[in-house]
Amino acid sequence: EDQVTQSPEALRLQEGESSSLNCSYTVSGLRGLFWYRQDPGKGPEFLFTLYSAGEEKEKERLKATLTKKESFLHITAPKPEDSATYLCAGISGGGADGLTFGKGTHLIIQP
Amino acid sequence: ETGVTQTPRHLVMGMTNKKSLKCEQHLGHNAMYWYKQSAKKPLELMFVYSLEERVENNSVPSRFSPECPNSSHLFLHLHTLQPEDSALYLCASSQSRSAYSGNTIYFGEGSWLTVV
Numbered sequence: 404e405d406q407v408t409q410s411p412e413a414l415r416l417q418e419g420e421s422s423s424l425n426c427s428y429t430v431s432g433l434r435g436l437f438w439y440r441q442d443p444g445k446g447p448e449f450l451f452t453l454y455s456a457g458e459e460k461e462k463e464r465l466k467a468t469l470t471k472k473e474s475f476l477h478i479t480a481p482k483p484e485d486s487a488t489y490l491c492a493g494i495s496g497g498g499a500d501g502l503t504f505g506k507g508t509h510l511i512i513q514p
Numbered sequence: 515e516t517g518v519t520q521t522p523r524h525l526v527m528g529m530t531n532k533k534s535l536k537c538e539q540h541l542g543h544n545a546m547y548w549y550k551q552s553a554k555k556p557l558e559l560m561f562v563y564s565l566e567e568r569v570e571n572n573s574v575p576s577r578f579s580p581e582c583p584n585s586s587h588l589f590l591h592l593h594t595l596q597p598e599d600s601a602l603y604l605c606a607s608s609q610s611r612s613a614y615s616g617n618t619i620y621f622g623e624g625s626w627l628t629v630v
Contacts, residue, residue, distance in 0.1 A: 407556070435617070437618070437619070444624075445623050445624065446520075446621035446624045447557075449621075492557075502557075502559070502619060503556075506554070506556050507556075
C-alpha cells in the first residue's frame with residue numbers, strides 16, 4: 404500500500420529562521436512527488452513536482468529536493484506569509500488514479 | 515478567475531436531504547477528481563473521471579454519487595449523509611489521469627459540508 408508520511412506535524416519558527424520539512428514515501432514505482440501549500444479554508448495550491456532522485460526545484464524562499472526515499476522542503480528566511488499547511492503527495496506508476504497524500508506539516512512563522 | 519471553481523463554498527444539510535456539489539474546470543483538462551479532506555486525516559481520493567468515464571473507488575459509500583456530464587463539469591450528489599461525512603470536499607483536474615511527467619493535479623477552493 405502506498406504511504407506518504409510527513410514530519411513534523413507542526414512547526415513554529417521565528418521570522419528569518421530557516422528549517423526543513425520532511426516527506427518520506429513508500430509509493431510503488433513513484434512517478435512524481437508533489438508539494439502543495441494549503442491556507443486555512445482553501446484548496447491546495449500547487450508548488451512543485453519532482454520526478455527523479457537528485458532533482459531540486461526552487462520558488463522564492465522554498466526549495467524542494469528528492470532522494471530515493473524522501474523529499475525535503477527547505478524554507479530559507481521565512482516570512483509570516485509563509486505560514487500554511489504544506490502537503491506532500493506521491494503518484495505511482497501503477498494505478499495512476501490520483502495522488503496519495505501525507506497529513507501535512509502545519510507551519511507557523513512568528514514575526 | 516481560478517482554474518477550478520466549486521459551488522457552493524459552504525453547505526449545511528440535514529441527514530434526510532438531497533444536495534449536490536458542483537465543480538467546473540476552465541483548464542481544458544480531461545481528468546477530474548473528487549477528494550475528501552477531514553480534520554487530522556490525509557486527503558482521500560473518492561472518484562476519478564477521465565474523458566467522462568468513471569474510475570470508482572470502491573470504499574466510497576453509495577450515499578455519494580458522482581456525475582460527469584462533460585469534461586469540464588463534475589458533480590457530487592449527496593443523499594442521506596451522516597454527521598461523520600462533514601468535511602471539506604475538493605474537486606481537482608489534470609490534463610489526463612496518466613502518471614507521466616508534467617501531469618499536475620490542480621485543486622479548487624473546496625466545498626465545506628456540514629451534516630446536521
